[in-house]
Amino acid sequence: MQLGSGTLFFLFIFSLLLSQYGAEVYTITPSHPLSKGETLVSPGLIFELGFFSPNSSANKYVGLWHKSIYPRKYVWVANRDNPLAATDTLASLRIGSSGSLELVDGKQIFVWSANISNCSSAVLLDNGNFVAKGVMGADLWESFNNPSDSLLPRMLLGYDRGSGKQNFLISWKSENDSSPGIFWAGLSAESPPQKFIWINGSTPHWRSGPWDKSQFIGIPPPTNQYVNPFTIIVNVTQEARYLSYDFDKIPGGKVLAYDEMSSEGIGRVFVSQSHKNWHLMWKSWNNPCDNYGACGPFGVCKAYESPICKCVNGFIPKSNEEWTKGNWTGGCVRRTNLSCETHRNESVSSKGKDGFLKLERLKVPDFHEYLSSLALEKFEDCKIQCLSNCSCLAFANVDTIGCLMWSKDLIDMQQFPSFGEDLYVRVPHSEPVEGKPMKLIASLTTIGFMSILVAIVFNLHGRYANQKRRVELKTQRLESTSMTKIHRDGIREYIGKYNLSELKIYDFDSILIATNNFSITNKLGQGGFGPVYKGMLPEGKEIAVKRLSSSSRQGVEEFKNEMMLISNLQHKNLVRMMGCCVKEDEKLLIYEFMPNKSLDTFLLDLTKRAVLDWATRFNIIQGVARGLLYLHHDSYVKVIHRDLKLSNILLDEKMNPKISDFGLARIIEETQSLDNTQKVVGTRGYMSPEYAMGGIFSEKSDVYSFGVLVLEVISGKKNTSFYLYDQQLGFLAYAWKLWNEGRALDLVDEVLGDSYSSSEVMKCVHVGVLCVQDNATDRPTMVDVASILSSEKDGPHPKRPVFTIQNSVYRPGPYYENTNSSKNEASMTIIEGR
Structure with a gap:
């Protein structure tokens, strides 16, 4: 059958696409270099080598990874000191004319070389070793002898004094930059050796303790059933010592693994028996000790x-x-x-x-x-x-x-x-010590013995006489309910009463360890309730610990309230509570850790604001709206947050928003639209007029706060720090004026330039000014807000704001704005009703 020219052309284009995207090869030869779109695979399809850009960075490298396991870990990198441009599509890993294994860019400029000659081929083995072979099949070079930041099973980490060769694991500089970082892992030259993590190869950062022929005596085993896969290979004649490991002793099939030196200075061993995902088996850092x-x-x-x-x-x-x-x-x-x-x-x-x-x-x-x-x-x-x-x-x-x-x-x-x-x-002989020293200082005389015996009897008598009184006092303390103290048993009873089965009670000492004794370096921020600290649990989970200070306005009831509410509310735009901890006057709430902290740390910082492009800001606005919609309408109870503001919006690793801090939140009945409180507690600039002046709150109070937040996100300006002096306009009145005059786009943060969607901005400004109307009945519900944000639907025209509370600070010119954000500002307002 004869093929037509159109069919031949299609087959030609298809073959080109196949060669450029996803083609697999098993050998690199002088006639077949490895190019972009191709990967070198091991015979058993366990490992893969090719071009990659970590986390979509602007740099491109040649490295190798486990073919089918995610998240992908690049266990070896060739050109870690000399990256290619991510846009370079013509780079290749080849065997040059002199038989050298080398990487060249699209202009054929040398980037990396294995420093060998007479190479005839390069292959990737099923153990992850990338090997260059000579004409007669001899191994000329291998990646196992040139590690990056990871140690694969049966690789060697250590030194050979005879040859002067030393193998270290050297961390990446960051997750996006594979160039050598500051942390080095290797063996010490003493006998018996120790494994070290050094800073810049010399300053000790972590130490394993000496090797005792079966284990390092300073590393507790993870479990009682733990089978240590590590061993040290000693060659006395060559004065060589190398650390290696394998999992042949582990039952249950072949185990894939890697031991990495992370860019944070933590050694970690990951294993996979399923060959689908990684499991953390061990890490070097578990506590400050x-x-x-x-x-x-x-x-x-x-x-x-x-x-x-x-x-x-x-x-x-x-x-x-x-x-x-x-x-x-x-x-x-x-x-x-x-x-x-x-x-x-x-x-x-x-x-x-x-x-x-x-x-x-x-x-x-x-x-x-x-x-x-x-x-x-x-x-x-x-x-x-x-x-x-x-x-x-x-x-x-x-x-x-x-x-x-x-x-x-x-x-x-x-x-x-x-x-x-x-x-x-x-x-010294004369030093009094606790415990039992090996040498007794002196023998006791008979008189001394009798004196001690009399003292013991007298002491026991006194203890017996006071025992009953102590028991009574203890009983009274346990029975009394202090408004400033919650006991552990009380917490357990409270959790059981409200079916908070998912909530874990943490031991106070474990939180001390996790936060490095509430170290100042672990402090994430400060609010009216007290400080928040970053911590790390022994299993490697990062947490945020909210520590209620003894002078905190958030007392026992708020603590219970937040614990009950947030543990039962589950939504992707609400922060997740993991547990709590109570010890005497200490009241701690344990949350999932948000690596990007709170929204105000970006929006109100001139150096970070540009990170929030319009797509990110629009996603934040929509996410907060979804979270509020859930609280007001979709959760099993209607919840009014009452303290929605920039600092209470946390951002995860992908900049997705999560509403936090439910200490002031209130549950109201579905049939109940308004409630009244004698104590108004909130944040200046975010409280609705009816709540600030009359103590009346409803879901429309949260809508008002949401409107303020939306306008702040669009403009990059803080409501309470903005004033247009020549027109006597505060932030909200200024936003309404721009909207009413058809100049809503003038509100957009100048750092965005022209890189925003004008239709989305107009929609969000419209929502913002609708939400901050003085009369609660004029404001939309969060159902209305969600509908406007997710469709082409237009809302009503907002009314001009009449009721405003402006700042009383002196404003020296026609325009005033305080752009400094203080994380330590306690912005809680309390208005007592008469």
């Missing part, structure tokens, strides 16, 4: 206590002032000199008056010295060896390692609840 040297020299970090840092017994803070501020990195110093230091000219037996304090369940300090000559089981030999050397500050006799000693300041110690090693710290 994992930071290297968190408590400084001679300080022990205990993540389960508060404060987390304690000096070793017999030591005191080097700086009390810094210690009380929560800055513990200066560490501790001895309270009393060692006996051997004060008797240096005496015999060894005299020096032996020092004793040892036993510290249990520790991640042992850094800078250990390994005494390989001592037998593993000879604990006494290790102790005597340390005691006979005044420079020896501590020792540990670790199973499967042997004797470790320390002559430098003891740093980076962490105590675990149920894991770790025993460390014996040298203390």
Whole structure:
């Protein structure tokens, strides 16, 4: 059958498209380079190598990834120091004329090379190793020997002193930039080795503790059933040590995995048994104690206590002032000199008056010295060896390692609840210590023993005499209901009463750990209720912790109200509450973390405002409208928020809006349109006239606040900081004037330039001025608002605003606007009714 010219042309075009989009090849040869649109795949279709742009950035790289697992992780990158332009469609990875494996751009300019010659082909293996082969099939170069930020199973991480070769994992600079970042992961050169994360290859950031032939003794296993896949390969003749891992010991089929050094400085191991998605198996950072040297020299970090840092017994803070501020990195110093230091000219037996304090369940300090000559089981030999050397500050006799000693300041110690090693710290003979030191200071005399016995009997008698009174007082405290305190049992009862089954009660100590002791560096913002902190739970989940201060206007009832409301309201435009925590006067609400914080942090910041293009602003307006529509009409109860404002709109990682802060919200009956309160609590500039002056609130009060917010989003201006002096116009009156004169587009934020939809802007300005009308009955419902925003429907003409409350501040010229946004501004207004 003869094909026509039209059919041949179609087949030709189809073959070109196939070669440019989605074509798979199994080998790179001199005659077949890898071009854009093609990927090199491993024989079993497990790995894939090709061109990519991370998160749609302007740069393009050649890298490899697991073919079928999402989210996609680029486990190796060739040209991480020298990216291609994303628009370069003619770049290729090829074997050059001299047999070099090289990457060239569209102008044939050299970008990256494997620095080899006589290469005949390049293939991708099913273990993820990208290999360049010679004419006779020998391996000339492989990606496994040139890691980026990820370690695949059976790759080697470490060093070879003989060849001078060192393999590190070096983080990406950011999620969008694969160039080398500041965090390096590798093995230390000591014996036994430790795994480190360094900053810029030298400053310790995290440490694993020594290797004991089966595990790193400073890393607690994730579970009791955990099978450690890691091993250290030692080649004594070449003085080489490499860390590697595989999952052959894990039952249940082949496990895919990667160990990454993230751009945030956290080592993470991800696994996939389904070969469809990734599961986080382990990470290096779980609490503040994992930071290297968190408590400084001679300080022990205990993540389960508060404060987390304690000096070793017999030591005191080097700086009390810094210690009380929560800055513990200066560490501790001895309270009393060692006996051997004060008797240096005496015999060894005299020096032996020092004793040892036993510290249990520790991640042992850094800078250990390994005494390989001592037998593993000879604990006494290790102790005597340390005691006979005044420079020896501590020792540990670790199973499967042997004797470790320390002559430098003891740093980076962490105590675990149920894991770790025993460390014996040298203390002077005269130093009183808690616990049981190995050497008894003196024996008790008979008189002393009798005195102590009498004291014990007397003390027991006193305890018995007061026991009944203490029980009565405790019972009275538990039975009394304080308006400033909610007990844990009361919270559980409250949750059960209102069927808040999805709400989790968090332990206060776990929140302390998650927020780094409510560190100032974790603080996200401040409101009238108190501060909000970022935190990270042990499983890696980021959270936002709302900490109600003792002076907060949001008291017990508001706390209960927000807890009940938001845990039962489920909508994609409402922030999700994860749980709560109560301990004495501490009242904490735990929310999902919003990485982009609140809307005001972008809109009212001149340096960030441009991020909010019109499409993003329109999406925010529509999202808030949908959230309010749900509260007013679609949820199981009608909810009036009463404090809608820029700072209460949170933004997720995709800039989608979520309404937050329901402490002031109120439930009203479906048949009830208005309610009255003797206490008006809200934010100046967002409260409707009838609510601000009369305490009357309804769903139309929220509509008014929504209108203010819409006009602020369009203009990039803050309602309470704008005044047109020559016309005596405040923000809302100015917006209505522009609308009425057909100049609504003049309200648009100048940073948007001409990059906006005029029809959408006109629609939103119309909605805004309709919503802020003085008379509540003139305002639309959120059903009307949603209809206008999502269709071509026009609303009625808004009435001219009459009732306005302007700022009383002095305005020095014809136009005044305060563009500075303060995250710490407490803008709560309380008006008591008479």
